Structures are given as structure tokens and as C-alpha cells.
């Protein structure tokens with residue numbers, strides 16, 4: 458395997474500012490009578506969600522649940538198949554509630570599409586999707602555009618701030634893209 462270098466794209470300060478703005482936006486868009494429930498997509502969204510949710514007004518009374526999905530495995534390309542590794546708590550009643558579905562990045566859109574259908578089948582009243590990064594996908598057949606987006610990005614595989622490559626780099630405070638070092642005959 459070639460050595461990997463990281464190139465920083467968004468610093469922790471830029472992320473902090475944007476996440477605070479998103480918190481204000483979402484705080485205005487949701488109301489307590491919708492009984493909002495944040496559904497955090499593990500594992501990648503855990504850092505983003507932790508920061509974002511703490512920006513939301515206390516009066517909103519938002520509840521928080523988690524589920525776990527995978528489509529990338531250890532690689533940098535979607536397998537084209539989404540697997541639900543862990544579902545939201547079965548005791549949660551979603552009827553007539555607004556779900557704020559929080560993921561780290563939307564790439565092909567398969568994961569969010571899958572989860573929106575899944576949450577609808579569990580009776581969710583309204584689903585609003587929220588991602589830190591949205592990739593403009595040249596060959597993607599993206600259907601549902603996320604409602605709240607931190608940054609629109611192009612090519613490159615992102616790591617840091619919760620995002621991983623083979624489960625590494627999630628703990629890094631800044632967002633970077635992977636760069637393979639081109640050396641010798643590669």
C-alpha cells in the first residue's frame with residue numbers, strides 16, 4: 458500500500474463557525490410542537506452531531522437517537538449496497554414527529570435515500586436531512602437533496618471530524634482529503 462498523506466480542506470475553526478450557523482438555521486426551522494427527534498447516523502456523524510446538537514436551542518426539546526449504517530466497508534468507494542447494522546431503538550414512536558437525520562457526508566445519496574425510506578416505514582411524520590458535507594457527484598443518481606448542508610465539496614476522500622478511512626482518522630479535529638504519494642514507479 459502506498460503511503461498516505463492528508464491535505465487539509467476545512468480547519469477546525471471554519472468547521473466550528475459553519476456548524477454554529479447550521480445550528481441557528483435548524484433552530485429556526487424546527488419547532489417544539491413537532492417533537493423533533495435527531496437521528497444520528499453512526500459512525501461517521503458522531504463528532505458533527507455532538508457539536509451541532511449542542512448549538513440547538515434548549516426550548517426545542519430535541520431528543521436524540523442513533524442508528525448505524527455502512528456502505529463503504531474499508532474502502533473509498535460505495536459498495537452500492539447499504540447495510541443497516543444497528544436500528545434505532547424499537548421503542549421509539551416516530552408518528553407525527555419530525556426527524557432530523559444527521560449524517561457526515563452525502564456522496565451517491567444511497568445511504569440517505571435508504572434511511573429516509575426506512576424512517577418513513579417506521580412512521581416518521583416529516584424527515585429533514587442534514588449533512589456536514591455534500592459531494593457533487595458527476596455520475597451519481599442522487600434523488601433526495603439534503604435539506605441542511607455544511608459545505609459542498611468536490612472530489613477527494615475526506616477524513617477527520619468523524620469521517621474515516623478504514624476506521625482511522627475519525628479523531629482528527631480538521632477535515633482533510635487523502636492524498637496518495639506518487640513516488641517512483643508508483
Ligand code: IMP
Pocket residue numbers: 498501528529535560561562563564565566567568569613614615616620621622
Ligand atoms: P453514499 O451512500 O454514497 O451517499 O455515502 C454516504 C456514506 O459513505 C457516508 O455515511 C459516509 O460514511 C461514507 N462516505 C462517503 N464519502 C466519504 C468520504 O469522503 N469520507 C469518508 N466517508 C465517506
Ligand code: MG
Pocket residue numbers: 498499500501502526527561
Ligand atoms: Mg457513514
